[in-house]
Amino acid sequence: VECESEELPDIAEETKVVLLPVNPYLVHVYWGIAANDLEEIGRVSGQPGRRAQPVLRFYDITQVDFGGTSASSWFDVEINLRAGSWYVHLQSPAKSYCIDLGLRTEGGGFHRLARSNAAETPRAWPSDKVEESYLLVEEDYQRVETVVPPMKPTHAAETLPEPRWVGELYRREEIRPQPQKPRISARFETVVPPVQPAEVAETLPGPPSASEQHHGKENPERKELRFLRTAAPGEMERKLAELYQRRMRERLGFAPKAGGTDDPQPSRKERADLTELSERSFRAGLSSGRKSS
Amino acid sequence: MAKGYLAIVFHAHLPFVRHPEHQDSLEENWFYEAVTEVYIPLLLVLEGLLEEAVDFRLTFSLTPTLVSMLLDPFLQSRYLRRIERLIALAEKEIARTAHQPEFHRLARLYHQRFLSLRDAFLNRYDRNLVEAFRRFQELGKIEILGSAATHGYLPLLSVNASAVQAQIRTGIGYYEQIFGRRPKGFWLPECGYFPGVDRMLREQGIRFTILETHGVTRAEPRPKWGVYAPIHCPSGVATFGRDPESSRQVWSSVEGYPGDYDYREFYRDIGYDLDIDYLRPYVHPDGIRIDTGLKYYRITGKTDHKQPYVPEWAENKAEIHASNFIFNRQKQVEYLASVMDRKPLIVAPYDAELFGHWWYEGPAWVNHLVRKMARAQESIRLVTLSEYLEEYPLNQVATPAISSWGYEGFNDVWLNGSNDWIYPHLHRAANIMEKLLQGQSPPGRLTLRALAQAKRELFLAQASDWAFMINSGAMAEYATRRTKRHLRRFYHLSEQIQNDSIDERLLRGWETQDNIFSSLPPS
Numbered sequence: 001v002e003c004e005s006e007e008l009p010d011i012a013e014e015t016k017v018v019l020l021p022v023n024p025y026l027v028h029v030y031w032g033i034a035a036n037d038l039e040e041i042g043r044v045s046g047q048p049g050r051r052a053q054p055v056l057r058f059y060d061i062t063q064v065d066f067g068g069t070s071a072s073s074w075f076d077v078e079i080n081l082r083a084g085s086w087y088v089h090l091q092s093p094a095k096s097y098c099i100d101l102g103l104r105t106e107g108g109g110f111h112r113l114a115r116s117n118a119a120e121t122p123r124a125w126p127s128d129k130v131e132e133s134y135l136l137v138e139e140d141y142q143r144v145e146t147v148v149p150p151m152k153p154t155h156a157a158e159t160l161p162e163p164r165w166v167g168e169l170y171r172r173e174e175i176r177p178q179p180q181k182p183r184i185s186a187r188f189e190t191v192v193p194p195v196q197p198a199e200v201a202e203t204l205p206g207p208p209s210a211s212e213q214h215h216g217k218e219n220p221e222r223k224e225l226r227f228l229r230t231a232a233p234g235e236m237e238r239k240l241a242e243l244y245q246r247r248m249r250e251r252l253g254f255a256p257k258a259g260g261t262d263d264p265q266p267s268r269k270e271r272a273d274l275t276e277l278s279e280r281s282f283r284a285g286l287s288s289g290r291k292s293s
Numbered sequence: 294m295a296k297g298y299l300a301i302v303f304h305a306h307l308p309f310v311r312h313p314e315h316q317d318s319l320e321e322n323w324f325y326e327a328v329t330e331v332y333i334p335l336l337l338v339l340e341g342l343l344e345e346a347v348d349f350r351l352t353f354s355l356t357p358t359l360v361s362m363l364l365d366p367f368l369q370s371r372y373l374r375r376i377e378r379l380i381a382l383a384e385k386e387i388a389r390t391a392h393q394p395e396f397h398r399l400a401r402l403y404h405q406r407f408l409s410l411r412d413a414f415l416n417r418y419d420r421n422l423v424e425a426f427r428r429f430q431e432l433g434k435i436e437i438l439g440s441a442a443t444h445g446y447l448p449l450l451s452v453n454a455s456a457v458q459a460q461i462r463t464g465i466g467y468y469e470q471i472f473g474r475r476p477k478g479f480w481l482p483e484c485g486y487f488p489g490v491d492r493m494l495r496e497q498g499i500r501f502t503i504l505e506t507h508g509v510t511r512a513e514p515r516p517k518w519g520v521y522a523p524i525h526c527p528s529g530v531a532t533f534g535r536d537p538e539s540s541r542q543v544w545s546s547v548e549g550y551p552g553d554y555d556y557r558e559f560y561r562d563i564g565y566d567l568d569i570d571y572l573r574p575y576v577h578p579d580g581i582r583i584d585t586g587l588k589y590y591r592i593t594g595k596t597d598h599k600q601p602y603v604p605e606w607a608e609n610k611a612e613i614h615a616s617n618f619i620f621n622r623q624k625q626v627e628y629l630a631s632v633m634d635r636k637p638l639i640v641a642p643y644d645a646e647l648f649g650h651w652w653y654e655g656p657a658w659v660n661h662l663v664r665k666m667a668r669a670q671e672s673i674r675l676v677t678l679s680e681y682l683e684e685y686p687l688n689q690v691a692t693p694a695i696s697s698w699g700y701e702g703f704n705d706v707w708l709n710g711s712n713d714w715i716y717p718h719l720h721r722a723a724n725i726m727e728k729l730l731q732g733q734s735p736p737g738r739l740t741l742r743a744l745a746q747a748k749r750e751l752f753l754a755q756a757s758d759w760a761f762m763i764n765s766g767a768m769a770e771y772a773t774r775r776t777k778r779h780l781r782r783f784y785h786l787s788e789q790i791q792n793d794s795i796d797e798r799l800l801r802g803w804e805t806q807d808n809i810f811s812s813l814p815p816s
Contacts, residue, residue, distance in 0.1 A: 274519030
């Protein structure tokens with residue numbers, strides 16, 4: 001028969017450490033140590049003349065593919081092993097970490113007991129990275145297309161062609177069989193290097209390199225026109241090329257904050273930064289008391 | 294032609310609270326109060342709109358826990374008893390207040406109201422409110438979003454991908470079972486987003502979700518239109534950002550409409566004001582005072598001095614506030630339309646329980662709002678999020694930022710010194726569940742039942758509500774008990790399954806009590 005006061009079982013079956021972000025500047029770490037590892041800890045720290053400090057070693061893996069050695073930096077947080085969990089304040093938001101629970105021995109040695117999951121801390125402000133690519137997603141994911149418009153900021157910002165029209169353009173082309181399972185996304189095309197339509201072959205660059213994507217820097221050539229999409233028959237290419245040439249002619253503005261404007265009085269549309277507006281209003285709301293309950 | 298769109302989203306959720314083992318459960322009251330004050334009143338508003346051919350579009354997320362409670366015959370019959378008890382109390386109040394005209398009038402109004410609620414529940418809806426929502430969806434008037442099985446706070450469960458996937462898959466499977474189709478949109482519990490959850494939604498065919506403002510404004514790369522157009526995750530899932538302006542006007546405890554002095558005061562209930570012997574048959578049998586729902590005062594002012602409630606004044610205020618809300622949205626849309634290349638969309642999600650429970654006049658406000666939107670104004674139109682995506686299938690690609698709609702916008706509410714003890718258990722249990730489901734030999738019938746029940750117990754332990762209550766202090770004891778109970782039952786079951794020593798009698802008892810998703814398949 002069930003006993004309501006029965007305590008939950010002690011849970012350290014294996015030595016493990018888990019990292020949970022709380023907010024941009026705070027993470028929670030909990031760990032458990034299996035019995036045989038406790039003996040090991042006793043052995044490491046019990047040697048005469050040696051002191052072993054339990055630590056959480058934080059590896060900053062924000063920009064790297066972490067293999068255990070390539071972290072861009074690391075730091076230790078000294079802990080009391082018996083505590084079982086710890087809160088750690090961090091200086092910078094939007095970082096990815098992986099941590100080792102271990103013993104730091106005198107002389108700089110490190111004895112690892114467990115490695116955590118990788119986890120990311122949240123962003124604390126909007127991104128500076130301005131890059132527009134668009135995704136067309138039709139009902140039930142029957143078609144998903146990536147579209148990267150020109151980056152060049154312009155001032156005669158006119159209305160974009162109706163997105164619906166772009167949809168029509170795609171829909172008219174019955175080039176692929178329908179997915180087998182219409183409800184579950186049956187297909188998702190990944191972006192591949194562009195198939196170059198003849199008309200705009202000169203201005204179509206290749207895909208950005210990984211490093212460019214990482215740092216958000218644009219190759220100046222690429223700024224002229226970037227247009228990536230999946231391979232499709234020639235007729236489709238021609239129509240898309242026409243669409244983009246028309247857009248170029250209309251000198252459409254895409255990037256609200258892109259630099260390089262030569263007009264001292266940018267248009268209303270360029271000055272409007274709706275992300276900043278939304279963000280400010282959100283912050284104001286945080287301080288004015290939200291949920292009434 | 295409309296210059297922009299407004300999408301109002303009601304997030305209707307309650308944790309699974311069902312205690313057949315008790316004669317009277319204080320916690321079940323949350324459900325009965327919400328049926329009386331929120332769900333039936335909102336449905337009746339929709340019925341009125343439909344009868345008078347007022348066109349509208351609204352969005353609801355009805356969580357699987359709430360839906361299964363609304364469909365539960367045991368809770369339905371207890372609700373009926375409850376509303377009948379309220380009718381009796383109102384009758385008694387009519388007699389008691391015979392010489393206090395301002396209260397007497399209110400007692401009569403409550404009596405009328407409870408009678409009509411009972412009539413709606415029993416006759417109009419045949420006890421099944423879910424069917425009423427389903428019908429409005431079939432009529433194209435509302436869109437119902439799917440949600441996670443038991444409102445698990447997914448960012449903190451994500452250490453086990455399988456736990457998050459199970460919450461999503463079961464929530465959607467249950468939706469399909471009840472509503473006869475798969476949902477296009479998914480309500481992330483507490484708007485809790487972590488990178489990767491969109492891919493899991495996508496695997497289940499989900500087209501969009503809603504995030505707190507900063508989930509979108511801090512997306513990478515920077516969204517061009519702030520929260521006034523959705524972004525597409527690289528996975529293809531669209532995310533809509535909550536508009537901070539419209540949410541503050543309704544939500545804020547400082548500036549929000551619900552604090553108006555003419556509105557009904559929530560904290561003055563006869564359940565606390567009157568003599569306990571008089572109340573005894575209508576409160577908890579142990580003599581514990583509860584909210585009865587009979588409240589006679591208006592907010593009046595900032596002090597404890599309260600004046601009698603005047604329904605006409607309150608109704609009038611609800612209408613004024615509806616106009617004010619529309620006026621502000623019009624101004625907003627006019628500005629946004631002047632700087633955007635498309636029609637702006639304002640997404641305004643609220644906890645449904647605000648409307649009618651905390652803010653008694655909320656349903657009246659919705660009624661006025663929808664009617665005013667439908668006539669004599671051209672700049673802004675109500676829309677569902679699916680309709681918006683049909684019109685605008687091409688959206689900027691950006692990865693949303695980690696966020697929630699909890700206090701401070703991250704995980705603080707659900708992970709702090711008061712409730713962090715839960716997670717090692719939730720993670721460990723999810724690990725065990727994974728292993729149980731990978732069992733080699735084909736399980737027998739009893740084992741299948743035990744597996745399904747273990748899964749239910751784990752789901753129930755994962756509800757974000759418990760950590761929330763423990764953090765807020767109110768109902769912390771109950772929430773702790775519930776968390777421990779489900780974890781303990783899970784551990785027991787998993788052990789019995791592993792040792793092939795299933796106690797059928799114990800299992801049957803738990804199946805009867807924790808009977809959510811009764812047709813749940815084991816994997």
